[in-house]
Amino acid sequence: MTTYSLLILPGDGIGPEVMAEVRKVVGWFQTNRGLNFDVSEDLVGGAAYDKHGTPLADETMARAQAADAVLLGAVGGQKYDDLDFSVKPERGLLRLRKEMDLFANLRPAQCFDALADFSSLKREVVAGLDILIVRELTSGIYFGQPRGISEDHTPGNEGGRVGINTQRYTSGEIRRVARSAFELARKRGNRVCSMEKANVMESGILWREEVQWVHDNEYPDVELSHMYADNGAMQLVRNPRQFDVIVTDNLFGDILSDAAAMLTGSLGMLPSASLGAPMENGRPKALYEPVHGSAPDIAGQGLANPIACILSFAMCLRYSFGLGAEADMLEKAVETVLAQGVRTADLMGPEGGTPVSTGQMGDHIVAAL
Amino acid sequence: MTTYSLLILPGDGIGPEVMAEVRKVVGWFQTNRGLNFDVSEDLVGGAAYDKHGTPLADETMARAQAADAVLLGAVGGQKYDDLDFSVKPERGLLRLRKEMDLFANLRPAQCFDALADFSSLKREVVAGLDILIVRELTSGIYFGQPRGISEDHTPGNEGGRVGINTQRYTSGEIRRVARSAFELARKRGNRVCSMEKANVMESGILWREEVQWVHDNEYPDVELSHMYADNGAMQLVRNPRQFDVIVTDNLFGDILSDAAAMLTGSLGMLPSASLGAPMENGRPKALYEPVHGSAPDIAGQGLANPIACILSFAMCLRYSFGLGAEADMLEKAVETVLAQGVRTADLMGPEGGTPVSTGQMGDHIVAAL
Numbered sequence: 001m002t003t004y005s006l007l008i009l010p011g012d013g014i015g016p017e018v019m020a021e022v023r024k025v026v027g028w029f030q031t032n033r034g035l036n037f038d039v040s041e042d043l044v045g046g047a048a049y050d051k052h053g054t055p056l057a058d059e060t061m062a063r064a065q066a067a068d069a070v071l072l073g074a075v076g077g078q079k080y081d082d083l084d085f086s087v088k089p090e091r092g093l094l095r096l097r098k099e100m101d102l103f104a105n106l107r108p109a110q111c112f113d114a115l116a117d118f119s120s121l122k123r124e125v126v127a128g129l130d131i132l133i134v135r136e137l138t139s140g141i142y143f144g145q146p147r148g149i150s151e152d153h154t155p156g157n158e159g160g161r162v163g164i165n166t167q168r169y170t171s172g173e174i175r176r177v178a179r180s181a182f183e184l185a186r187k188r189g190n191r192v193c194s195m196e197k198a199n200v201m202e203s204g205i206l207w208r209e210e211v212q213w214v215h216d217n218e219y220p221d222v223e224l225s226h227m228y229a230d231n232g233a234m235q236l237v238r239n240p241r242q243f244d245v246i247v248t249d250n251l252f253g254d255i256l257s258d259a260a261a262m263l264t265g266s267l268g269m270l271p272s273a274s275l276g277a278p279m280e281n282g283r284p285k286a287l288y289e290p291v292h293g294s295a296p297d298i299a300g301q302g303l304a305n306p307i308a309c310i311l312s313f314a315m316c317l318r319y320s321f322g323l324g325a326e327a328d329m330l331e332k333a334v335e336t337v338l339a340q341g342v343r344t345a346d347l348m349g350p351e352g353g354t355p356v357s358t359g360q361m362g363d364h365i366v367a368a369l
Numbered sequence: 370m371t372t373y374s375l376l377i378l379p380g381d382g383i384g385p386e387v388m389a390e391v392r393k394v395v396g397w398f399q400t401n402r403g404l405n406f407d408v409s410e411d412l413v414g415g416a417a418y419d420k421h422g423t424p425l426a427d428e429t430m431a432r433a434q435a436a437d438a439v440l441l442g443a444v445g446g447q448k449y450d451d452l453d454f455s456v457k458p459e460r461g462l463l464r465l466r467k468e469m470d471l472f473a474n475l476r477p478a479q480c481f482d483a484l485a486d487f488s489s490l491k492r493e494v495v496a497g498l499d500i501l502i503v504r505e506l507t508s509g510i511y512f513g514q515p516r517g518i519s520e521d522h523t524p525g526n527e528g529g530r531v532g533i534n535t536q537r538y539t540s541g542e543i544r545r546v547a548r549s550a551f552e553l554a555r556k557r558g559n560r561v562c563s564m565e566k567a568n569v570m571e572s573g574i575l576w577r578e579e580v581q582w583v584h585d586n587e588y589p590d591v592e593l594s595h596m597y598a599d600n601g602a603m604q605l606v607r608n609p610r611q612f613d614v615i616v617t618d619n620l621f622g623d624i625l626s627d628a629a630a631m632l633t634g635s636l637g638m639l640p641s642a643s644l645g646a647p648m649e650n651g652r653p654k655a656l657y658e659p660v661h662g663s664a665p666d667i668a669g670q671g672l673a674n675p676i677a678c679i680l681s682f683a684m685c686l687r688y689s690f691g692l693g694a695e696a697d698m699l700e701k702a703v704e705t706v707l708a709q710g711v712r713t714a715d716l717m718g719p720e721g722g723t724p725v726s727t728g729q730m731g732d733h734i735v736a737a738l
């Protein structure tokens with residue numbers, strides 16, 4: 001029987017709490033669907049720094065490389081704000097993304113009908129929203145050289161310093177993430193909108209040309225459009241349902257996907273997948289994590305919503321293990337529980353519902369399975 | 370009597386139409402308030418390219434440098450999409466910003482009560498919204514070297530090219546725009562939120578440190594907070610009224626200010642000012658332009674809303690000429706006309722109103738003065 005090895009990295013803040021609920025779900029599939037998971041756990045982010053003095057120990061990195069899939073909770077917290085850049089909790093996550101070469105970050109922004117009223121946008125603008133942002137995750141200004149802060153005593157430079165980062169994209173890096181976007185679009189609405197600032201940045205021109213090249217040569221059946229990223233931000237606010245799949249670079253993707261996530265009003269509900277090239281066994285290198293952060297202010301109080309993390313595991317079933325039916329099942333269970341009015345604190349609106357803790361929400365979902 | 374020299378650059382698309390209405394307003398102040406404007410006009414963007422083969426002729430640049438203030442309509446259009454990067458309409462605008470050293474771009478995002486229902490956001494989220502985004506405009510990734518597209522035959526780089534842009538900020542560049550933001554905050558809600566990605570970019574760390582330095586040494590009375598730009602995008606969508614003044618870099622400012630503008634639902638209403646250092650006469654170098662673009666699809670049909678451009682002239686009266694009372698007057702006139710239900714096509718909602726053309730809107734505003 002196939003064994004799926006899962007490395008769980010709960011991380012900081014509410015990470016451990018929400019991950020405990022994922023473990024319940026994993027356990028359910030193990031017991032009731034005969035799936036064989038080999039689960040291990042390790043530290044990342046501030047938690048790893050506290051123990052090892054680094055946000056990701058080399059042994060953890062090696063275990064992540066060897067695992068079939070990594071599930072991550074969240075990293076960061078004010079407690080670590082004054083740490084040196086090189087050991088900040090975020091560096092652990094960035095190292096995972098880079099060394100596992102997880103170039104395609106899938107961020108669905110979906111508005112759950114039961115929760116549409118939580119959006120700051122009008123119901124008629126967001127109800128039924130279901131877009132997928134594919135963000136390049138291993139290159140661009142996040143990783144380009146040269147970078148750093150140095151002295152700069154040019155006359156007139158009050159303060160005497162300069163800070164530099166480099167946006168660098170190769171044609172190959174752009175093509176591979178474009179292919180991911182086109183592949184995904186074919187399974188959805190068959191439309192891709194690519195966003196950059198080709199009117200201002202040469203790296204944006206290259207982006208546009210290479211996405212167009214992949215389209216013309218390999219995916220002429222998919223509808224492709226291009227949009228400047230600032231207009232993209234506007235259009236996401238104005239009428240997000242005009243989009244199907246959006247493909248964009250690391251930095252624009254960071255900002256636009258967060259804006260898109262907030263449009264839905266369901267931040268505590270949104271999962272993500274970061275995928276790399278296929279391994280020998282045919283599975284892509286993969287890391288799954290909720291879109292929300294570590295929320296240290298509510299950590300340890302049973303207030304966190306575990307659904308984003310549980311839906312990240314659903315993505316793992318689908319994209320890493322090809323278990324689409326099981327993923328559907330889990331997503332259905334979440335919908336059922338929401339329809340029953342079961343609500344963690346963040347989902348409690350004026351229309352009421354049954355208030356539950358993080359742990360109770362996990363139990364309800366397992367029960368619905 | 371003081372003469373104020375104004376250089377008008379209508380540009381492309383709806384630029385000339387909306388600028389014609391500004392001229393009516395300028396004329397009114399000339400006739401009725403004894404203000405002496407020396408108005409001249411020139412080409413920028415695609416219009417300049419069509420005539421001179423460059424989006425900004427050197428003589429136009431010289432006239433802009435010599436003027437007390439520049440009023441710009443809009444640049445760009447699909448017609449110019451295939452032009453070489455170096456002569457695209459946008460390059461004309463970027464050259465003006467850079468050579469006039471207009472480092473502080475002021476973008477108010479205001480929700481006009483009469484128009485709150487045009488927002489895709491709920492009325493209770495945006496009604497009364499009045500925030501000011503101060504965007505650095507002459508540095509960062511828009512202008513940093515090295516930049517460009519070149520060949521790159523590293524093994525594995527399918528396509529064989531690489532695109533590079535450089536984000537480069539000096540401490541002095543950050544401090545001067547931070548000062549603008551703190552000064553403006555003192556005249557408003559006295560709060561500044563600075564946005565960057567200090568968790569990922571060293572230039573963001575420098576940004577955060579220098580803004581903090583200016584605060585601690587020169588503006589300790591102003592409340593300062595810091596936020597990651599991705600969270601900033603989320604917070605703008607979730608609850609934009611939490612902000613007073615936002616200060617951020619050129620690229621984040623481009624995206625966040627467009628998102629903020631769209632929140633208001635009043636895109637056709639939003640002006641902007643781009644200010645540089647004081648000239649010999651004490652006035653800052655300055656360029657004023659609407660936030661909206663050139664909208665070539667509706668150009669020449671009397672459908673454009675001239676208010677954003679007219680309110681940009683109000684900013685000119687206030688910031689370039691110290692004519693705060695006159696600026697107030699003009700802003701009041703716009704409010705009066707809106708309250709009367711006078712509406713250009715973009716402002717026509719289900720509740721009706723008196724439909725007017727671009728020219729009629731200008732006439733109504735002049736009448737209300």
Ligand SMILES: CC(C)[C@H](C(=O)O)[C@@H](O)C(=O)O
Pocket residue numbers: 090093094254568569599
């Ligand atoms: C935590 C941080 C480094 C990260 C990023 O900027 O990519 C986060 O914002 C995200 O989007 O996953």
Ligand SMILES: CC(C)[C@H](C(=O)O)[C@@H](O)C(=O)O
Pocket residue numbers: 199200230459462463623
């Ligand atoms: C037209 C373009 C070059 C410009 C920019 O990117 O700055 C525009 O989007 C703006 O915000 O003024």
